[in-house]
Amino acid sequence: MKLKPATLRTFTTLHSWMGLVAGFALFVAFYAGAITVFHQPLQQWATPRTAAIGSLDDAQRLLDDVLARHPEAREHVGMTFPGYELAQPTAYWQDRHGTWLFATPDHLAGNPTPPGASLPELINQLHYMLGIPVAGTWLMGVVSLLYGIALVSGFVIHLPRLVKDLFALRPGRNLKRFWQDAHNVIGLLSLPFHIVFAVTGALLCLMFVLMLALNPLIYDGKLMAASAAAMDTAPIVQKAGVARPLSPLASWHARSIEVARDQGIADFVPGYLKLAHAGDAHAVVEITGTAPRGLGGGAVALDATSGAVIATQLPGARDANHATLAAVYALHFGDYGNVAVQWLYFLLGLGGAFLFYSGNLLWIESRRKRRQAEQGRSSIIMARATVGICIGVCVAVSAAFVAAQLLPWLGWNVGAGERWACFGSWALCAIWASWRTPSRAAQELLWLAALVTALIPLAHGLATGWWFWRSAAAGHGALFAVDIGALALAIGFAALARATARRGRTGGANSVWADQRR
Amino acid sequence: MWARAGAGVLPGFFLAAALIGLLGWLLPGPWESTMVAGLTAFFPLWIGVICAAFRFSSGRRAWLWLGGLALLALGLLWLLQTSGWVR
Numbered sequence: 001m002k003l004k005p006a007t008l009r010t011f012t013t014l015h016s017w018m019g020l021v022a023g024f025a026l027f028v029a030f031y032a033g034a035i036t037v038f039h040q041p042l043q044q045w046a047t048p049r050t051a052a053i054g055s056l057d058d059a060q061r062l063l064d065d066v067l068a069r070h071p072e073a074r075e076h077v078g079m080t081f082p083g084y085e086l087a088q089p090t091a092y093w094q095d096r097h098g099t100w101l102f103a104t105p106d107h108l109a110g111n112p113t114p115p116g117a118s119l120p121e122l123i124n125q126l127h128y129m130l131g132i133p134v135a136g137t138w139l140m141g142v143v144s145l146l147y148g149i150a151l152v153s154g155f156v157i158h159l160p161r162l163v164k165d166l167f168a169l170r171p172g173r174n175l176k177r178f179w180q181d182a183h184n185v186i187g188l189l190s191l192p193f194h195i196v197f198a199v200t201g202a203l204l205c206l207m208f209v210l211m212l213a214l215n216p217l218i219y220d221g222k223l224m225a226a227s228a229a230a231m232d233t234a235p236i237v238q239k240a241g242v243a244r245p246l247s248p249l250a251s252w253h254a255r256s257i258e259v260a261r262d263q264g265i266a267d268f269v270p271g272y273l274k275l276a277h278a279g280d281a282h283a284v285v286e287i288t289g290t291a292p293r294g295l296g297g298g299a300v301a302l303d304a305t306s307g308a309v310i311a312t313q314l315p316g317a318r319d320a321n322h323a324t325l326a327a328v329y330a331l332h333f334g335d336y337g338n339v340a341v342q343w344l345y346f347l348l349g350l351g352g353a354f355l356f357y358s359g360n361l362l363w364i365e366s367r368r369k370r371r372q373a374e375q376g377r378s379s380i381i382m383a384r385a386t387v388g389i390c391i392g393v394c395v396a397v398s399a400a401f402v403a404a405q406l407l408p409w410l411g412w413n414v415g416a417g418e419r420w421a422c423f424g425s426w427a428l429c430a431i432w433a434s435w436r437t438p439s440r441a442a443q444e445l446l447w448l449a450a451l452v453t454a455l456i457p458l459a460h461g462l463a464t465g466w467w468f469w470r471s472a473a474a475g476h477g478a479l480f481a482v483d484i485g486a487l488a489l490a491i492g493f494a495a496l497a498r499a500t501a502r503r504g505r506t507g508g509a510n511s512v513w514a515d516q517r518r
Numbered sequence: 519m520w521a522r523a524g525a526g527v528l529p530g531f532f533l534a535a536a537l538i539g540l541l542g543w544l545l546p547g548p549w550e551s552t553m554v555a556g557l558t559a560f561f562p563l564w565i566g567v568i569c570a571a572f573r574f575s576s577g578r579r580a581w582l583w584l585g586g587l588a589l590l591a592l593g594l595l596w597l598l599q600t601s602g603w604v605r
Contacts, residue, residue, distance in 0.1 A: 010572050013519070148565035156569075195562075202561040210557060217532070217592070218539030219549070220599050226550045321554040328558060 011153040018150035023356040025143045027390045032127035034349025039120040041478030046117030046404045054082030059089040060249045065108045066091045074278045084271040086116045118415040119404040141205030148198035176365045183358040200332035230321040233313045234301035240281040244305045256287040256300040265291045296326025360386040383512040388433030391445040396426035398452040405459035438512045439504045446497035454490035457483035521577020526568030529584035534564040536591030543604040
């Protein structure tokens with residue numbers, strides 16, 4: 001396909017500006033997001049002891065006690081089954097002021113802090129809001145939109161030479177061309193995945209805002225009233241005002257599996273339930289579960305007193321709204337299929353981070369002044385920001401991992417300490433990068449990232465005694481995978497540090513990446 | 519550049535919304551049955567309109583075209599809704 005030179009120029013400008021504006025946030029989102037794919041193994045890894053999985057009897061006791069102690073929970077209560085996210089069941093509800101409270105069999109009083117380790121949630125917050133409360137989510141929604149524009153414009157630029165670019169990875173003396181090739185190949189090969197993230201990322205961050213805007217505009221003001229039916233499985237029912245006891249929790253669990261099996265889903269695993277109007281004759285329970293071979297899980301709504309099926313939304317037999325919603329969630333979080341899909345998402349996530357990092361390097365390189373030692377201000381600022389923010393967040397995430405193991409061992413507050421370790425080390429890296437020359441800062445911070453990341457399995461072994469060879473021998477795949485994954489990443493950072501040093505010594509002299517000592 | 523970007527973002531938003539609305543209400547069956555699909559399709563459509571805005575030869579033309587189309591499509595949607603021809 002031929003494009004007019006003016007169009008090509010417009011879209012090239014568009015692509016590099018969108019990349020510049022959104023690239024840093026996207027690097028953080030992709031690096032943290034790649035790790036978030038494994039949030040469940042991470043939860044096990046960061047929980048001080050490998051607790052035994054609770055039973056359905058524990059869940060029943062928790063539900064009974066919470067309903068007896070907390071009248072608000074009788075209106076609406078949610079509960080995770082043992083082994084889903086956490087080994088023990090968790091109940092959650094809103095108190096009179098609208099605050100969410102969480103209870104476990106050990107803490108029935110209810111606590112505003114969710115149970116379990118705080119590390120997975122910290123990484124997740126970095127992923128979807130850069131750790132910035134409230135506004136961070138909207139910011140990431142806007143970033144997703146800019147990312148979408150960068151994708152379209154990047155695709156348009158490469159359209160004329162699509163096939164040629166795909167098979168052109170030219171290693172050799174021209175390093176810039178090699179980076180350009182790598183940027184193009186990775187971008188093109190993972191394009192479907194990036195389209196999915198731009199669309200679902202924007203939707204997940206801005207769904208509520210979009211609904212508020214579109215409601216009067218195109219839905220005649222009826223959107224909010226219709227959204228419950230479109231997104232939940234159980235219909236909203238009014239209380240009967242007649243007291244009637246709930247049927248046992250184990251019977252709901254068994255019934256949901258049975259209903260799913262009758263609809264051809266043999267591997268339905270109940271994950272959590274939502275119960276409304278407990279104690280009333282019109283009590284309704286909705287059991288949501290996962291079906292590893294379907295795209296997204298499903299839900300079964302039951303009469304909580306008689307166990308009769310009220311409604312189902314299961315893979316293969318869903319209405320369009322539920323099918324779309326399930327696809328959005330499953331495609332974004334990569335929780336369909338088996339562990340191979342998760343590893344693919346992890347690698348594509350790291351590949352995405354590389355895309356934004358290499359994009360910044362290309363921008364700097366294309367503004368390079370080959371004939372003079374002094375480089376432009378914008379190149380130096382961009383190089384410093386890229387080093388401080390991108391390599392800095394790698395150090396910061398690893399520091400949070402190390403803190404998650406060492407702080408409980410030392411008897412300190414884990415939740416707050418992890419945040420200090422994470423954002424403190426990130427800020428220090430950024431300050432370091434703004435002070436040193438870009439070439440030196442990149443090497444030093446990459447070595448630091450390698451060191452801190454290599455400390456992760458060490459801290460885990462010291463704090464818990466679960467050295468990775470012991471986890472492997474005992475069959476704790478999750479613990480082993482996190483430790484070994486950290487070691488692999490540490491080796492990767494060390495390799496990048498060496499490559500950066502080589503560039504400084506032997507690459508083109510007049511560049512922000514050249515060693516200034518020569 | 520800025521004028522065309524603005525045209526894609528502002529009138530482009532209303533145009534994308536109107537197109538989603540027309541599609542949702544004109545498809546067979548009640549509009550409620552495709553609302554999540556409509557919300558999901560909105561962002562890629564809006565991004566497409568923003569990118570398309572850069573193909574206009576000037577910012578003025580982009581604003582006029584996208585603004586005009588948005589008004590037309592929203593007007594048509596309101597007409598269909600208030601007259602009860604769609605539901």
